[in-house]
Amino acid sequence: xxxxxxxxxxxxxxxxxxxxxxxxxxxxxxxxxxxxxxxxxxxxxxxxxxxxxxxxxxxxxxxxxxxxxxxxxxxxxxxxxxxxxxxxxxxxxxxxxxxxxxxxxxxxxxxxxxxxxxxxxxxxxxxxxxxxxxxxxxxxxxxxxxxxxxxxxxxxxxxxxxxxxxxxxxxxxxxxxxxxxxxxxxxxxxxxxxxxxxxxxxxxxxxxxxxxxxxxxxxxxxxxxxxxxxxxxxxxxxxxxxxxxxxxxxxxxxxxxxxxxxxxxxxxxxxxxxxxxxxxxxxxxxxxxxxxxxxxxxxxxxxxxxxxxxxxxxxxxxxxxxxxxxxxxxxxxxxxxxxxxxxxxxxxxxxxxxxxxxxxxxxxxxxxxxxxxxxxxxxxxxxxxxxxxxxxxxxxxxxxxxxxxxxxxxxxxxxxxxxxxxxxxxxxxxxxxxxxxxxxxxxxxxxxxxxxxxxxxxxxxxxxxxxx
Amino acid sequence: xxxxxxxxxxxxxxxxxxxxxxxxxxxxxxxxxxxxxxxxxxxxxxxxxxxxxxxxxxxxxxxxxxxxxxxxxxxxxxxxxxxxxxxxxxxxxxxxxxxxxxxxxxxxxxxxxxxxxxxxxxxxxxxxxxxxxxxxxxxxxxxxxxxxxxxxxxxxxxxxxxxxxxxxxxxxxxxxxxxxxxxxxxxxxxxxxxxxxxxxxxxxxxxxxxxxxxxxxxxxxxxxxxxxxxxxxxxxxxxxxxxxxxxxxxxxxxxxxxxxxxxxxxxxxxxxxxxxxxxxxxxxxxxxxxxxxxxxxxxxxxxxxxxxxxxxxxxxxxxxxxxxxxxxxxxxxxxxxxxxxxxxxxxxxxxxxxxxxxxxxxxxxxxxxxxxxxxxxxxxxxxxxxxxxxxxxxxxxxxxxxxxxxxxxxxxxxxxxxxxxxxxxxxxxxxxxxxxxxxxxxxxxxxxxxxxxxxxxxxxxxxxxxxx
Numbered sequence: 001x002x003x004x005x006x007x008x009x010x011x012x013x014x015x016x017x018x019x020x021x022x023x024x025x026x027x028x029x030x031x032x033x034x035x036x037x038x039x040x041x042x043x044x045x046x047x048x049x050x051x052x053x054x055x056x057x058x059x060x061x062x063x064x065x066x067x068x069x070x071x072x073x074x075x076x077x078x079x080x081x082x083x084x085x086x087x088x089x090x091x092x093x094x095x096x097x098x099x100x101x102x103x104x105x106x107x108x109x110x111x112x113x114x115x116x117x118x119x120x121x122x123x124x125x126x127x128x129x130x131x132x133x134x135x136x137x138x139x140x141x142x143x144x145x146x147x148x149x150x151x152x153x154x155x156x157x158x159x160x161x162x163x164x165x166x167x168x169x170x171x172x173x174x175x176x177x178x179x180x181x182x183x184x185x186x187x188x189x190x191x192x193x194x195x196x197x198x199x200x201x202x203x204x205x206x207x208x209x210x211x212x213x214x215x216x217x218x219x220x221x222x223x224x225x226x227x228x229x230x231x232x233x234x235x236x237x238x239x240x241x242x243x244x245x246x247x248x249x250x251x252x253x254x255x256x257x258x259x260x261x262x263x264x265x266x267x268x269x270x271x272x273x274x275x276x277x278x279x280x281x282x283x284x285x286x287x288x289x290x291x292x293x294x295x296x297x298x299x300x301x302x303x304x305x306x307x308x309x310x311x312x313x314x315x316x317x318x319x320x321x322x323x324x325x326x327x328x329x330x331x332x333x334x335x336x337x338x339x340x341x342x343x344x345x346x347x348x349x350x351x352x353x354x355x356x357x358x359x360x361x362x363x364x365x366x367x368x369x370x371x372x373x374x375x376x377x378x379x380x381x382x383x384x385x386x387x388x389x390x391x392x393x394x395x396x397x398x399x400x401x402x403x404x405x406x407x408x409x410x411x412x413x414x415x416x417x418x419x420x421x422x423x424x425x426x427x428x429x430x431x432x433x434x435x436x437x438x439x440x441x442x443x444x445x446x447x448x449x450x451x452x453x454x455x456x457x458x459x460x461x462x463x464x465x466x467x468x
Numbered sequence: 469x470x471x472x473x474x475x476x477x478x479x480x481x482x483x484x485x486x487x488x489x490x491x492x493x494x495x496x497x498x499x500x501x502x503x504x505x506x507x508x509x510x511x512x513x514x515x516x517x518x519x520x521x522x523x524x525x526x527x528x529x530x531x532x533x534x535x536x537x538x539x540x541x542x543x544x545x546x547x548x549x550x551x552x553x554x555x556x557x558x559x560x561x562x563x564x565x566x567x568x569x570x571x572x573x574x575x576x577x578x579x580x581x582x583x584x585x586x587x588x589x590x591x592x593x594x595x596x597x598x599x600x601x602x603x604x605x606x607x608x609x610x611x612x613x614x615x616x617x618x619x620x621x622x623x624x625x626x627x628x629x630x631x632x633x634x635x636x637x638x639x640x641x642x643x644x645x646x647x648x649x650x651x652x653x654x655x656x657x658x659x660x661x662x663x664x665x666x667x668x669x670x671x672x673x674x675x676x677x678x679x680x681x682x683x684x685x686x687x688x689x690x691x692x693x694x695x696x697x698x699x700x701x702x703x704x705x706x707x708x709x710x711x712x713x714x715x716x717x718x719x720x721x722x723x724x725x726x727x728x729x730x731x732x733x734x735x736x737x738x739x740x741x742x743x744x745x746x747x748x749x750x751x752x753x754x755x756x757x758x759x760x761x762x763x764x765x766x767x768x769x770x771x772x773x774x775x776x777x778x779x780x781x782x783x784x785x786x787x788x789x790x791x792x793x794x795x796x797x798x799x800x801x802x803x804x805x806x807x808x809x810x811x812x813x814x815x816x817x818x819x820x821x822x823x824x825x826x827x828x829x830x831x832x833x834x835x836x837x838x839x840x841x842x843x844x845x846x847x848x849x850x851x852x853x854x855x856x857x858x859x860x861x862x863x864x865x866x867x868x869x870x871x872x873x874x875x876x877x878x879x880x881x882x883x884x885x886x887x888x889x890x891x892x893x894x895x896x897x898x899x900x901x902x903x904x905x906x907x908x909x910x911x912x913x914x915x916x917x918x919x920x921x922x923x924x925x926x927x928x929x930x931x932x933x934x935x936x
Contacts, residue, residue, distance in 0.1 A: 130594035149517065153519040346594060
């Protein structure tokens with residue numbers, strides 16, 4: 001309603017302004033309210049849109065005037081080319097971030113659909129936080145003590161008795177895992193220095209690595225994770241001191257490290273005097289196995305553990321924890337301060353509120369149930385209608401299928417064909433830190449409208465037939 | 469109440485656990501609720517604290533157990549020294565961020581006190597946003613269109629007719645000005661490259677510059693801003709292409725550039741094919757003059773304009789706009805994506821809600837009134853009780869007094885003496901990108917308890933007498 005009445009008023013004022021002489025004064029807000037039967041808020045909104053569109057000029061305390069007409073000469077920004085120099089780093093907007101039009105079947109976006117968000121819990125928590133002192137208080141750079149204690153105790157519960165558990169003081173709060181990744185790469189690796197990174201891996205990690213200027217050294221994922229000997233060799237050849245990995249439900253491959261793999265890789269990390277940046281992004285999306293953190297086996301500060309709530313709690317709750325001990329924690333705190341100063345206290349309070357409700361666990365069980373059924377639907381649809389794609393691995397958590405395309409099919413142009421046919425996917429190429437080793441697609445089953453998986457698989461199968 | 473009952477229960481369970489054998493099972497939540505007459509939430513909180521303290525181990529679905537005792541041997545993290553290498557960059561937590569104990573008179577923190585925050589507007593806005601789709605929707609990397617249009621129209625209103633006003637598309641939303649500064653320095657300057665920066669300047673800008681690895685080239689503030697000829701020479705000598713400055717109510721000096729200064733410096737910027745990063749941090753705190761943006765005089769994309777709402781709207785509303793045109797905008801968008809992905813939609817919606825309420829303008833007028841009266845109180849108190857300090861300039865906006873200490877007094881140790889005597893201040897040294905040119909203090913009159921300014925001035929005067 002409100003939106004429509006603003007739109008109507010904007011259009012009426014626009015045609016009036018286009019015919020009026022430059023400098024003509026618009027009727028007062030009061031007059032517009034009376035004349036058009038709309039609220040003062042609607043009038044203000046409409047005027048702002050006209051100002052923003054360059055048609056009207058507002059002189060505070062004086063009035064609103066039709067702007068002097070001016071040939072809309074395109075601005076010439078070419079001087080910036082010399083000032084900015086050649087572009088380095090990122091290749092533009094990642095596929096997973098591109099907005100998906102209403103008609104598409106979205107297997108591309110890595111963000112869970114609204115029906116997987118515990119919206120009632122979040123709304124209540126935000127409303128409570130809105131009444132609290134968090135609205136007027138400045139939180140510390142480290143984060144809210146109670147929230148940090150919650151993250152620490154969650155990890156402590158995974159640890160064997162006998163190992164020193166992490167404490168509140170070992171936890172730093174970041175506004176999402178992306179700023180946390182950037183801080184880790186800058187504080188623990190540094191520009192120009194080598195970083196071992198699983199390949200393929202999360203596009204956000206690749207972007208953060210490029211942005212922080214570290215030198216990526218890809219380590220292939222083989223079977224159930226990177227080969228410990230391969231990791232060892234990569235450490236020694238590159239001189240790297242840090243490995244970035246997702247031991248649970250790797251994005252995009254869905255891999256989960258076995259207990260043997262975890263301890264073998266932690267061993268390699270220790271022998272090389274190195275860090276593991278463990279991105280535990282899908283801890284809340286355990287559909288068929290328990291997520292097991294490598295951090296729970298380490299008390300000597302080798303594992304820096306990243307745990308975000310954004311995907312599981314709400315897109316509005318940009319809250320993640322980075323857990324680290326020793327001097328690494330000091331470096332990360334300095335980075336947190338320099339990069340974000342602190343995280344909104346309202347978001348931190350609301351996050352803690354949600355995750356300490358009994359209904360939170362119930363919600364997560366419901367999400368796991370939905371993801372299992374979506375996974376089955378997508379797998380069956382592919383089997384029935386797109387048997388040409390190979391699903392090497394059925395993930396036991398999270399919500400990505402990593403499928404291999406037949407030889408001869410190129411992932412990027414095929415993804416473009418799919419997009420043209422209404423199916424959004426992420427072409428695998430952009431998830432490799434170096435050249436891709438094969439043509440893959442990442443198909444996400446956490447998006448909206450799982451009832452369209454069958455149709456999506458038909459389109460994939462049909463286009464593959466035509467390609468061959 | 470709640471907090472106390474948790475504390476009591478924690479202490480009771482702690483003494484029980486310390487006497488129980490390792491592995492002993494704690495009573496069930498139900499039993500603890502009955503026995504101690506507290507709520508299940510209190511029991512859960514208490515248990516988490518004991519888990520976090522390492523006294524109790526929780527096995528989900530099984531129960532809670534006393535942890536095996538273990539000599540609390542301090543962990544040895546010395547291996548990290550080799551992995552991390554020498555420290556570079558920041559010198560630790562800035563004075564303005566250090567937490568101030570309850571007894572202090574706080575002239576140090578740069579964050580406005582709760583009574584200067586429009587808390588009712590913010591609480592209502594957050595509550596409304598909590599009911600909206602912002603809880604389940606993933607915003608774009610650019611930010612909410614309506615909020616971006618608002619920032620664009622605000623700046624457009626300052627522009628002369630005839631200049632092309634900024635549009636929604638020229639605005640990018642960041643989670644506070646600190647991430648915005650980091651993105652600007654990385655995207656427009658780049659590690660190892662020179663950046664002209666006012667001296668003294670905002671400590672957050674110095675931290676962000678260090679963190680992004682740019683090479684700071686200080687330009688002194690003389691009189692009413694940097695000398696245009698000095699800026700010109702600095703561009704030519706250093707090869708820099710970017711100047712970072714705060715033309716309105718510079719933190720810490722309180723300087724405001726005159727109209728002539730603005731146009732002279734913009735001219736130098738243009739002639740050098742350079743950018744001005746204009747940090748308009750205090751736009752909402754105009755006590756005695758109108759803030760005038762250099763960006764309002766530029767349509768060719770030379771000025772990148774940063775405008776934050778955190779200090780004026782609420783510490784919980786971490787929302788800032790970075791406005792840029794041309795290829796610079798593309799670089800900044802890529803940086804925004806790589807560093808933050810996007811900003812919480814709830815915070816963006818709440819920010820827009822607050823600034824479009826008529827009560828917002830009323831609130832700002834009230835804040836200006838309060839700041840004027842606080843400024844008078846602090847100036848009079850210093851004149852009466854600490855005549856040794858020199859106030860070269862009375863700021864016409866924001867809330868910092870930049871005072872010079874007598875020759876022979878060193879700012880850092882003097883600030884430490886003041887802190888020991890209960891007065892928090894920021895020693896000027898850390899606000900210079902290079903060596904300080906004199907001993908200064910930054911005294912902020914936006915903190916709590918202005919009735920203590922007289923006492924603070926007495927302490928400053930007294931300690932200066934003793935020093936001399």
